[in-house]
Amino acid sequence: MAKALTKEQMSLIKSSAPVLAEYGTAITKCFYSNLFNAHPELLHLFNHSNQKQTKQQQALANTLYAAAANIEQLESLLPVVRQIAQKHRSLQVKPEHYPIVGHHLLAAIKEVLGNDASDELIEAWEVAYGIIAEIFISVEKEMYQEVQEQEGGWSGYRRFTVKKKKPETSLVTSFYLVPEDGQTIPSYVPGQYITIKGYSQDEDDEYTHLRQYSLSDAPNQEYFRLSIKRDGTVSTYMHQQVEEGATVELTAPAGEFVTDLDGDDELVLISAGIGITPLMSMAKGALRAKRTRSVHFLHATTHKEAHVFFNEVEQLEETYSSFKRDVFYSEEDSRRITTEDINQAVRPNQKQQFYICGPEAFIQDISEALREAGVSNDHVHVEVFTPRIPV
Template sequence: MLSEQTIATIKSTVPVLEVHGTTITKRFYQLMFEAHPELLNIFNHANQKQGRQQGALANAVYAAAQHIDRLEEILPVVRQIAHKHRSLGIKPEHYPIVGKYLLAAIKDVLGDAATDEIINAWAEAYGVIASVFIDVEAEMYKKAEQQQGGWSDFKNFVVQKKVKESNQITSFYLVPQDGQVLPAFEPGQYISLKMEIPGEHNTHIRQYSLSSAPGQPYYRISVKREDAVGSRPAGKVSVYLHEHVQEGDVLLVSAPAGDFTLDRTDRRPVVLISGGVGLTPMVSMLASLVETAPDRPVTFVHAAVSGDNHALRNEVEELVATHAQAAVRWCYSRPTEQDRLAQAFHKEGHLDLAWLQSVVPERNAQYYFCGPQGFMQSVYGLLKEWNIPVSDIHYEFFGPAAAWEADAQ
């Protein structure tokens, strides 16, 4: 338990963190990687270069300071981050390193304003927060390893099949090299790939949603090739997977993780909304609902640029055809002439509230959505405008938590 004095001191730093949070986290990563370059084998370099990881950590530190007297309120966020940590291989011995350089960064950035009282209070608070993460993650590691066919850390998988799904997205079917049974997973969860890319000094870890239903003899991921656009560099792992990984190759894979999963205790209708490659967890959810909840109404809404960019369309339509209460709607922002001739879409342009209301038969439903950041912001805004309760809104964001997500908690 934290003392009242420590809590008061931490809360007094909230306004400072609001202003200087990202500067502190940038300095933190700089100091930590200089002292421990081996940690570059865990962290996403692209997110570091784009400042996304620094921003996400700043948001997390700010939230911890705000809720330091009622940490139970951020436990859902703790569990979400803990899932990612478990899939990356974060261990208890990493936490003292993070604490040391986070405190050093606070001192560096704030200078004389970071009094001994403030530094000592944050050291005490960090110890409590780190202990919560360590305990939660220990239970997750134990569960992952002890389930049937389970394992800890990373395991060798063979690429059984490689299938091009669209002009940007390719699926990889992965089976355990040792021939052991695959552990179950919840639709919406992801796995991590740990890649050693020729010419790269460090390993790269990326997380990909499982795009098939549970119970298959393989794990399937459907990966979008991220080419360079403007100032955004090409995705090292996605490009390598598309260009160099072939059937028969061996990849290092983590056990499934993630808390973006279907609420199976709720029997109300389900609305699945996706944009681009964000359809991957939605296809897994749809396939599971078709198999296990044939009486539960499902509306599947997907937004793509055009039919050329639309992956897994036939699979989704086949799944919907087998479910008496399922419907699918496609929205293309820039349909091709072929799309128009084939009447391959239901709406041209972007999702808007009027159209969404017209295709969702029952407002009282559970809403799940996933896609690029701009798409996520738009869909969240539409659902809030429609006065959908926050408890009925569920989403997965590919990458570190974005600033807009603070409003969604």
């Protein structure tokens, strides 16, 4: 059981929030550098691209700031904790990792802040970190247990065979994966993702590379479908080196960006580019569960040839009278999703849930347009596959 913070320690941590806002990224850069120097084996767990682009460092800096600013009411961060914990579970982060992280994080705060980091402040942050780590460990323990107890569930990595490899566009390929052991797989909630263990084509790169990809088909207990755009280390590995009959290793489905298949609210799905993948699972899953469910799908991309699942979306429109789609091709017909399009999609007298997936700038623009249209935040759900913590 972690120690409790005293009022004095809470005050110290809260007063450090402005300093963390200014020096947070410097602290987290120092932290990751020292962590990997001391424990290079942890590089197997981290996204190297996010490290190089400093996205992971910024996300952790934002987390520190959020913890400091909300130290008196950490329960307010629980929704964010659950999102991060889902990623941790899918990456196989375990309780023994937390003391290592805590040691190097406190050392980085002291190293960067120097004399401004008093012994009392470091001690206060040590207690706070113990509390936060305990919260994460507890939440993740439940998640590990839940997936193991689920029919077809498993712990750790499981080997899957590529049953089918299907090009969707010039850049996107779908992989249909079935368990190598021939046993069942768990169902999943539309919008969830899996983590795949990939490898670099660089012979000098000794580390595994873990990436999360959305499940892009309706939930079923026969196969997982991943639809992967070729744009990085693991995606290139999948496109160029993984053929039909090959095996890959996966962790079980995870994620909080999900929709309720039993609900009646209209689903308004708004995507750009490869962001269509989790929303395709939502659309197909919701309509198969309840064919009268109202689903409005807005998708933006460059042109028809780049429109992933064009034929599948067209088939949904032909099959379900409750399904409506709008397509926006920026290069082909100069159409983009505008504020007017969002206003037309919002129906104040009807219960609606909005799901947005795409580049971060796209998500910010659409979210802002929804707010201006009067949609409350609890009806707007977003997914970004880069480290991002709201503060």
